[in-house]
Amino acid sequence: MERTTTYKPTILIVNDDGITAPGLANLIEAVADLGEIIVVAPDSPQSGMGHAVTIGNTLRLVKVNLFEEMGIEAYQCSGTPVDCVKMAQDILLHRKPTICLSGINHGSNASINVIYSGTMSAAMEAAIDGIPAAGFSLQDFRWDADFSIAKKVVRTVTQQMLGSHLPENFLVNVNIPKVSEADFKGIKVCRQASAQWKENFEKRVDPRGNDYYWMTGKFVNNDMGADTDLENLKQGYASVVPVKFDLTDEVVGSWIRRNWEVEG
Template sequence: MRILLTNDDGIYAPGLRVLRQELLKLGTVTVVAPATEQSAAGHSVTLLNPLLISEVLDDDGHTFIGWAVEGRPADCVKLALLELLPERPDVIISGLNAGSNAGINVLYSGTVAAAIEGAFYGHTAIAVSLEYDKKIYDFPTAARYARKVIEQILACNPPPGSLFNVNIPVLERGPIKGIKVLPQNISPYTEKFDRRVNPRGRTYFWASPEFLCPDPHPGTDVEALAEGYITITPLKFDLTDHTRLAELQRREWHLE
């Protein structure tokens, strides 16, 4: 199996490195990932600057693992598929992200955006994220869970262009209770800003790292993640509201 691995935390992120080791048990792994952290970059792409790339070696200093790209996660997948990879990958994996990408966060996530880009091109793509609590990450254990979930998703023989979002709960809370396939929660998160004044008297703001979902809704990914379940959510990138579309198409429209 040929695997393309990317992320939004950067090619040197520990989550990507440990997930790569697990994925090597499934096949060959080529990494094409941002040179620097691109968290919450969403689906932005680079148009006005060149996309510089550089080869990256494993920690042994000898084994080639892939390319670092001076760009966004979506840029990385585009370059990988159109320019860098000699063969079409069988699956695209994005992660292992430091922090969950459940609920409405999929709209901001560079991790999910990279997977979406792969699905655009007709590849099965899976985004994988690890929830955190007080910045504690057990990446090796989470990577093993991630590999098991990825294996089971691929065993379902999803059609080309299939897209999945996987979230692993905080492992320090206790044993994983199981795996649930659930819809995305669409409730807005509570966000805060820290207002400050610099030495020159200019006001500035720091976005708080705490994103809380006050309404997790029963039967959604956010609720199950909080209860200690790994969640799988099939996604699609067709944003058309088909119910409203049909309603509007029945109307008569006029220019005057």
């Protein structure tokens, strides 16, 4: 009789809140039985790092036993979320994982936040290398946030990813609203809302009399479209925004070609 082996996909899990973040543990719990899990996360919080990579400093990768009881191999990295993805492939796996999941972030990464997010940059780094990826964020900054709805969304999206023939460079930004089970409406595919942060820098004085500045500000949304991530989150839906890393603006490009191009 021929032996048959059951295929198990390799799922790389990363984040930006650090190896001890509750959001990371909840993401792992949500998908632990869906494949062979390997975790690589920063050794300290890296929120707002965007797509930063470590160039001028050494990098360290240390095995940790935080998820040993689940039979899951995990490492903490001294670098950025993007470093975690690079080192997972080059140092630990020596191959591409089947998919990459990043999160669950403590706080929203909807709209323009996708640009600043270490969570999404880690997922984007995977997608750049041809690994289907998803970043997950919960609209709750509390360390003791309730991740029950977020875990269901993570599992649903992951199962869809593993069960589908995905297009090249697949990448989605998934945000989950802070609502009760009764008020959760489901999952909607949306577009990214056009919004921005309006910063303000408060001038302060340290105990030695030296000036320093503390960044404050507010989030301004001027996009009232019903099909945006911000609007659907407000309505109680988890938003799924397809993201691409090719930032070419073809509309502006067409205008420039017509008006700026000259033969040398």
